Amino acid sequence: MTGRVVQRRALLGAALLTGVGAVAGCGRQSDLNGAVGPAPADGGGGSTAPPVASIPAQRLPEGTGSGPTPADWRALAESIAGTVIRPGDPRYPTAHQLFDPVYDSVLPAAVVECVRPADVGVTLGFGQRFGLPLVGRSGGHSYIGASTTHGGIMIDVRPIAKIAFEPGHVARIGSGAELGAVYKALGAEGRVIPAGSCPSVGIAGLALGGGLSLANRAFGLTCDVIEQVQVVTADGQIRIANADQNPELFWACRGGGGGTLGVVTAFWFKTEASPLIGTFRAEWAWSNAAKVLRGWQRFIEESSDEVWADLLLQANPDGSQSATVFGLTTDNDPAPQLARLLRTVGRDPVSSSYTLNRRFGPSGTDQRTVFYAGTDILGNPLPEAGIDAVVAAMNKAAASRLAATAIWDPLGGAVGRLAVDATAFPWRKSFASIQWYATRGRATAQAARDWIDAGHRAVATWAVGGYVNYLEADRTNGALYFDGNVERLRAAKAKYDPKDVFKLPYTL
Numbered sequence: 080m081t082g083r084v085v086q087r088r089a090l091l092g093a094a095l096l097t098g099v100g101a102v103a104g105c106g107r108q109s110d111l112n113g114a115v116g117p118a119p120a121d122g123g124g125g126s127t128a129p130p131v132a133s134i135p136a137q138r139l140p141e142g143t144g145s146g147p148t149p150a151d152w153r154a155l156a157e158s159i160a161g162t163v164i165r166p167g168d169p170r171y172p173t174a175h176q177l178f179d180p181v182y183d184s185v186l187p188a189a190v191v192e193c194v195r196p197a198d199v200g201v202t203l204g205f206g207q208r209f210g211l212p213l214v215g216r217s218g219g220h221s222y223i224g225a226s227t228t229h230g231g232i233m234i235d236v237r238p239i240a241k242i243a244f245e246p247g248h249v250a251r252i253g254s255g256a257e258l259g260a261v262y263k264a265l266g267a268e269g270r271v272i273p274a275g276s277c278p279s280v281g282i283a284g285l286a287l288g289g290g291l292s293l294a295n296r297a298f299g300l301t302c303d304v305i306e307q308v309q310v311v312t313a314d315g316q317i318r319i320a321n322a323d324q325n326p327e328l329f330w331a332c333r334g335g336g337g338g339t340l341g342v343v344t345a346f347w348f349k350t351e352a353s354p355l356i357g358t359f360r361a362e363w364a365w366s367n368a369a370k371v372l373r374g375w376q377r378f379i380e381e382s383s384d385e386v387w388a389d390l391l392l393q394a395n396p397d398g399s400q401s402a403t404v405f406g407l408t409t410d411n412d413p414a415p416q417l418a419r420l421l422r423t424v425g426r427d428p429v430s431s432s433y434t435l436n437r438r439f440g441p442s443g444t445d446q447r448t449v450f451y452a453g454t455d456i457l458g459n460p461l462p463e464a465g466i467d468a469v470v471a472a473m474n475k476a477a478a479s480r481l482a483a484t485a486i487w488d489p490l491g492g493a494v495g496r497l498a499v500d501a502t503a504f505p506w507r508k509s510f511a512s513i514q515w516y517a518t519r520g521r522a523t524a525q526a527a528r529d530w531i532d533a534g535h536r537a538v539a540t541w542a543v544g545g546y547v548n549y550l551e552a553d554r555t556n557g558a559l560y561f562d563g564n565v566e567r568l569r570a571a572k573a574k575y576d577p578k579d580v581f582k583l584p585y586t587l
């Protein structure tokens with residue numbers, strides 16, 4: 080299979096807009112002209128058997144020293160309204176899975192499906208009593224498998240997924256809700272929040288880490304529209320955090336990343352009236368790649384907040400390459416934006432088009448996919464030397480026969496209107512994020528990792544950090560993800576999880 084691999088939230092382009100015929104997105108192979116077909120688990124080429132995950136051993140919290148007996152597990156099951164699923168239970172093989180099949184080999188001692196916040200509190204107490212690792216699990220899309228645990232307890236909040244409206248166009252959303260359900264419920268009321276792409280991504284992980292989306296420049300990050308959260312902290316207490324109550328917990332829950340402070344059970348989001356959107360796209364031959372990258376950067380710098388556009392530099396397993404911009408404007412008038420983009424790039428595209436009257440929404444399918452990814456945040460547009468280095472890194476991917484995409488998402492607009500310390504998300508004043516995203520194509524997993532490293536090296540001089548929702552297991556420096564906000568985040572962690580029950584060695 081040699082079709083262009085179009086992946087992740089940027090390939091999303093069309094994917095996030097309901098009613099758009101050209102669907103791309105989660106676990107799909109597609110081209111942006113609309114041909115959509117299922118992707119092999121490996122993204123094409125190599126073996127479809129998932130590789131085995133490598134997750135660092137977790138230090139256990141202090142506990143009794145002996146594990147729970149079958150009677151202890153039964154007692155836990157009887158003390159909660161939810162369900163305890165242990166190895167041997169016919170539901171276990173699917174209950175413990177995350178989105179990426181690479182983590183199927185990670186076997187929790189139990190998956191506890193919680194139906195109410197009190198279940199979370201009881202499970203936290205049980206786990207600490209026996210010294211078991213404890214991790215929250217919502218949508219299961221963690222890049223590094225942080226929502227599963229060898230021999231510990233996966234606290235699965237997916238059953239807590241109710242979505243209801245409260246006065247003032249505020250939506251109360253259970254932390255187990257997936258984005259598909261969120262868009263659907265809000266859309267039924269003509270409302271929307273700036274959220275991500277794939278329908279099965281969890282609102283919890285997305286919002287806690289920030290939340291990049293096509294609506295960022297118009298409405299801000301997902302975390303920017305959180306008004307309040309309900310969190311079960313390590314001591315089992317169910318806390319409300321907002322601007323007045325537990326304000327440091329509230330601050331940390333907006334961009335500080337999931338899995339470190341407590342288990343969120345509900346979010347209250349300020350919603351926006353869902354606008355009609357015009358979209359545009361243009362694709363250029365690879366020989367124009369440097370000009371497209373330069374032009375896209377200028378296009379974004381000169382855009383108003385209604386305009387968002389991402390850039391996909393793509394290498395395919397057959398060695399072909401392309402450069403594509405997908406954009407939208409919330410004034411539903413895309414033709415002038417497309418014309419401006421083409422003028423700014425200054426080269427004829429191989430194809431271009433625009434559509435009217437779309438709305439923000441999810442699309443694509445939820446097919447589980449083995450993938451490799453990394454991220455860099457750029458403080459400013461890349462200079463010529465950086466552009467050349469990126470084009471060289473993409474050429475390397477094509478030579479390796481990888482399916483690899485560098486996905487450039489603009490920041491700015493409403494994201495940049497908040498101060499860098501307004502929430503834990505630190506990249507308010509930065510220019511863009513680059514996601515280095517690969518499946519194996521016809522290459523090896525090591526080739527994919529090598530290419531991501533090459534991408535990091537290509538922009539190292541200009542990169543200012545990484546995005547916590549695109550965590551990398553071998554880049555574990557908290558300042559890399561939180562910049563100047565890291566100490567305040569550590570202080571919040573020390574206050575609400577003083578015994579470090581929620582261990583996420585990658586960030587804090």
Ligand SMILES: Cc1cc2nc3c(=O)[nH]c(=O)nc-3n(C[C@H](O)[C@H](O)[C@H](O)COP(=O)(O)OP(=O)(O)OC[C@H]3O[C@@H](n4cnc5c(N)ncnc54)[C@H](O)[C@@H]3O)c2cc1C
Binds near residue numbers: 178221281289290342
């Ligand atoms: C296919 C795909 C598409 C994506 N698209 C986008 C996108 O458009 N925009 C974007 O910004 N990111 C995107 N991401 C990245 C995504 O935001 C992160 O992977 C995010 O962490 C996923 O959240 P989750 O709830 O699905 O994951 P999970 O794996 O369930 O959780 C992620 C982390 O949060 C913790 N956690 C889970 N539930 C809770 C809870 N209730 N309370 C506290 N901590 C919890 C987990 O322990 C883990 O550390 C995408 C990822 C994938 C795989």
